[in-house]
Amino acid sequence: MTDKKSSVVKIILSLTLVGMVSGSLLVSVYNYAMPKIKTNVRAGTEKAIKNIFPETEEIKNTKEEGVFRAVGENGKFLGYAILAEGNGYQGIIKLIVGVNEDMSEMTGMEVLESQETPGLGAEIAGEAFRKQFEGLSLKHAMEYLKNQKPQEPYQIEAITGATISSRAVVNLLNERLDSVREKLKLKKI
């Protein structure tokens, strides 16, 4: 290490040099990695869509970002797959839901990303919780009940001990679905 008091010029020079080398290194890393990352994210989304609509042969984009058309054999329209995200208890929750053509019914729900508490909030990705969204009516805003079986076709039961995570899911879905309804110019509920 140069122990003598270095001139200001040397200091600025070394800082600039390091900055430039670091910057260019990072730009190349970025260019290398970004295409692969995009592919990974897309693969994850496609897998989730195929879980919701098992007969999917093709996934088409729509004008709206985060809204896809799942298309089956012979071009049969299976439904819309909609990406939704919002704040959960521990971080952002990213979901994808399947809905029918006029958005009156939900086909299913998959969790793409969540950082909720393992064993509690993380159960939103579990079979039991997700199954409630299959065939859920969307003719009314979704609601959640605590420690009670759903009374109406648009209600689900929150996970015991994970009310906040369950509520987060319901809220973010309601918001997203309303906004998509408007964008697709479908009838409001």
Place this chain on the structure above:
Amino acid sequence: MNTFEELILIFIAASITNNFVLTYFLGICPFIGVSNSIDSSIGLGAATTFVMTIAATVTWIIYHYLLAPYNLVFLQYVVFIIVIASLVQFVEMVIRKISPPLYRALGIYLPLITTNCAILGLTLFMVLRNYTFLESVVFGLGAGVGFTLALVIMAGIREELAFCDIPEPLKGSGITLIIAGMLALAFMGFGGIISG
């Protein structure tokens, strides 16, 4: 929930229910190193809280007005850490001028704030969760308060521990970690405050 309620929620979450030290494991190094004295814990905690709040503010501005619009997000880590390091340097100078006794008391712990994972961690979370400006400031404040809280509680316990008989292999970091675990358990119970 209106904005004010949301802000209170973020504050309580960051300081208590999702305490940075006991839930996210951020800020452990100073937590284990400094928490043997209540006084230095309070001092370090206060300094850290100050740095955290300002760091949240500055990094938010830089991210949203510089990095994101110009597609420079991949420079995030480098830029954030430089900002934090500079802030700590600045705070050090300020404390030196304003209160030399405090400066002497904090000694080596001041520059250590830079490597406190909690500060970089909070800036990263803030970006991940897409907080607004106000939410970020409150988040930083809450995180600092939570950190100080964990530190002071631990210091209180350790000061008492000095009079106990601890098995040799566990002395020092071993027992501190175990106690931290019990504290973490206790803090988990706070999760109930928010539900409903």
Place this chain on the structure above:
Amino acid sequence: MIKDFVKGLWRENPVFVQVLGMCPTLAVTTKALFGLSMGMATLFVLVSSGMVISAIRRFVPRQVRIPIFTVIIATFVTAADYFLKANFYEISKALGPYVPLIVVNCIILGRAEAFASKHGVARSFLDAAGMGIGFTLALIVLGSVRELLGSGTVFGYRVMWAGFTDWIIMVLPAGAFITLGLLVGVFNMMDKRFMKRAEEK
């Protein structure tokens, strides 16, 4: 020379002896695989930044060495993070924000300051490698214990008997702290025993 490498594995193990780099240690070791991945990422950053810092050590003005070291470290961490996201997407998601937090992992700056900035590239490489591998081993041990008791598996393979109820606490923060504390205790006990035997010889 060999000593430079070996000391990181046991005598000066970053996790059990120096108690450094705790943040990622406790956070990601819910499964042995994650511990291994985080360890590898940290090893990469340790070795690459250590070698670079050692190589340029004569040219770095003393006053600005910490910022320069930090920028170098942050650059390698960014590279590691993006590499993981591109090639090991699932693991990257699981490790989450703790990969970028390698930047403030006290081990890296600590080794850079204490060793790499004062010794040649070859020795710095050995020092960094030793510390990195010692760190990784510690993480694998912690991760295995937590995964075994918390999910009944180790590296994904079911080990516990079918009726075993998972100790969920192992996967939660409290379990992490307590397990590490106990492991530190065990390490110290074993260390004492080795020392005694060496003296008796």
